[in-house]
Amino acid sequence: MIVECAADVDPRTIQRLVEHLQAQGKLVHWVHGPQPVLICPDADDLDPRELQAWPGVRRVVPVRHAFQLAARDYRPEGTQIRIGEVLVGGEEPVLIAGPCAIESRSQLLETAHAVREAGAHMLRAGAFKPRTSPYSFQGLGFEGLELLAEARAETGLPVVTEVMSPEEVPLVAEVADVLQVGARNMQNFSLLKAVGRQPKPVLLKRGMSATIEEWLLAAEYVMAYGNFNVILCERGIRTFERATRNTLDINAVPVVKRLSHLPVLVDPSHGTGEAAYVIPIARAAIAAGADGLLTEVHVRPEEAWSDGRQSLTPEAFARMVREVRAVAQALRAVQCV
Ligand code: PEP
Ligand code: MN
Numbered sequence: 001m002i003v004e005c006a007a008d009v010d011p012r013t014i015q016r017l018v019e020h021l022q023a024q025g026k027l028v029h030w031v032h033g034p035q036p037v038l039i040c041p042d043a044d045d046l047d048p049r050e051l052q053a054w055p056g057v058r059r060v061v062p063v064r065h066a067f068q069l070a071a072r073d074y075r076p077e078g079t080q081i082r083i084g085e086v087l088v089g090g091e092e093p094v095l096i097a098g099p100c101a102i103e104s105r106s107q108l109l110e111t112a113h114a115v116r117e118a119g120a121h122m123l124r125a126g127a128f129k130p131r132t133s134p135y136s137f138q139g140l141g142f143e144g145l146e147l148l149a150e151a152r153a154e155t156g157l158p159v160v161t162e163v164m165s166p167e168e169v170p171l172v173a174e175v176a177d178v179l180q181v182g183a184r185n186m187q188n189f190s191l192l193k194a195v196g197r198q199p200k201p202v203l204l205k206r207g208m209s210a211t212i213e214e215w216l217l218a219a220e221y222v223m224a225y226g227n228f229n230v231i232l233c234e235r236g237i238r239t240f241e242r243a244t245r246n247t248l249d250i251n252a253v254p255v256v257k258r259l260s261h262l263p264v265l266v267d268p269s270h271g272t273g274e275a276a277y278v279i280p281i282a283r284a285a286i287a288a289g290a291d292g293l294l295t296e297v298h299v300r301p302e303e304a305w306s307d308g309r310q311s312l313t314p315e316a317f318a319r320m321v322r323e324v325r326a327v328a329q330a331l332r333a334v335q336c337v
Pocket of ligand 1: 100126130181182183184205235267270
């Protein structure tokens with residue numbers, strides 16, 4: 001059960017309510033979000049009307065899932081997240097594009113200009129790379145962040161970049177407009193708490209073996225520590241299928257839309273692992289109701305230091321943009337009749 005208080009309520013009033021709930025043997029988690037919220041996870045037997053009558057209580061929302069703040073019941077109208085001039089969760093699909101990793105100043109700037117020209121709304125690029133082998137390129141680290149800041153200044157595109165450890169959150173958040181938590185870190189609870197304690201929006205990728213409930217509980221961690229600006233990203237899961245790098249779970253899009261109010265993006269690059277499949281899956285994602293796409297683009301994919309095989313050229317990305325816009329437009333047209 002979610003007990004939402006008014007933003008200006010005296011903390012002593014909230015404390016009295018916490019003690020009242022604890023006296024009934026309830027667990028209470030006090031969330032210091034945009035407004036104070038109390039989460040009472042096992043409160044099916046409590047009377048919402050009694051809690052509603054407490055001073056300072058704005059609304060009481062019973063939720064029948066393990067995740068609470070991430071549940072659709074909390075915000076039936078859906079969540080929109082503003083990042084500069086970009087609106088995630090609005091009418092228009094948000095297109096985030098760029099290289100898997102920042103390799104050099106020229107590679108990043110060339111790609112950033114190319115994706116902006118093609119219609120991208122935000123730039124993605126990794127400075128800290130979670131690589132399966134310790135001998136693979138690990139990213140340029142802080143030097144990469146400086147290049148990312150330069151790319152944003154030159155193109156005006158907000159930037160999305162991955163953060164891998166709680167200690168690095170403050171420094172990455174100084175540059176990033178959106179902090180990416182990668183698939184391999186989806187259940188790194190210390191990291192989830194750390195990105196939850198700061199205000200920059202968080203792009204939370206689905207773990208490669210995570211159920212949708214586990215993924216939404218990971219989003220719940222970020223929200224429970226005060227940051228309600230969470231963007232989900234389906235990036236494919238591990239199945240028996242070997243023809244593609246992962247199996248993009250297209251089902252996840254309508255399922256998450258029903259279970260949660262958070263915006264959902266799709267990453268057709270990691271979802272397929274192969275540039276030739278990226279555009280059809282991007283179209284399918286928008287048709288299924290995704291709020292946008294996270295796509296890897298490289299000026300010379302054959303020379304990329306990571307994920308070149310699944311990276312689109314700028315020309316192919318421009319085609320993807322035209323095609324997904326046509327899908328979005330067609331959907332709006334049929335939804336109007
Ligand atoms: C990435 O976006 O480059 C990345 C490493 O993605 P994932 O965490 O989904 O594997
Ligand atoms: Mn990648």
